[in-house]
Amino acid sequence: MDIANGDLAQDSFVSASPAQPVFEAHAAPTLPLSRIWAALRSGAAVVKGVEQNAERLYITLEQRKPRMSTSRIMRRRLDVLERLLLGDSGKVIAYDLDLSMSTIATDRIMACRALGLDAETSRKPMFLVMAVHAALGMIESVAQIHSASETQTLLSVERPDRQVGCRLTTTEFQVLVDIVDGFTHAEVAHRRGKSIRTIANQLASVFHKLRVSGKGSLLALLARESQGGRCRPRAPLSYERAPAYAIPWPKENERSAQWVQVSQPWGIGLG
Secondary structure (H helix, E strand, O other), X not given: OOEEOOEEOOOOOOOOOOOOOEEEOOOOOEEEOHHHHHHHHHOOEEEXXXXXXXXXXXXXXXXXXXXXXXXXXXXXXXXXXXXHHOOOOHHHHHHHHOOOHHHHXXXXXXXXXXXXXXXXXXXXXXXXXHHXXXXXXXXXXXXXXXXXXXXXXXXEEEOOHHHHHHHOOHHHHHHHHHHHOOOOHHHHHHHHOOOHHHXXXXXXXXXXXXXXXXXXXXXHHHHHHHOOOOOOOOOOOOOOOOOXXXXXXOOHHHOOOOEEEOOOOOOOOOX
């Protein structure tokens, strides 16, 4: 499957059998991060798993048949989720779109479910935050492909939170890591053996030092700083046409003789 122009071409991404995907021998195969969000928006892929370790963030995508058309309501819901991943607050989005806060909350939940995501308020996968920023041209990044089959692909990116570690205390950085990993205040408190109030105070200190107003803007900042990001574009990206930055995946007859078969089957240990 191929993530390109918002869809997955069946003959491009992996043309070998699922048990024997074809990867390049001397360089880890990569995929432009910008193409992942376009594929998710089109319905050509859904998220089947999000994991992380101390070094990298992982996401498992499953191929689906792309939607031929998307309803106006679903497009709005995806726009709402996109803006939340960009760091906008629900109140700002509600004002801009002339919607109620309850509608914004419902739109977020329904958009998350359509993408295969956990719809819990506090969980915004950092991987997708980076993918949205890449789709809008705010950062340039690629995801490393670890394994692929006819239906699923496992990708990863380097953790962005390590870029700001020198600006925080050890305790604050540990809390930041837990927030990036999607834990709630209560879960972080349980993991650290602290009270929820203590965690809230430590997180408030993180917000103050990094000059952000909340979790959404914190994740957006990390995405931008991880790649030396640019400012947000004034005009929204149109997903109705092929974006200029999409790069087709090489076809079978375009691969060089250096490409070899990888013997390791699907999946890696995430630790």
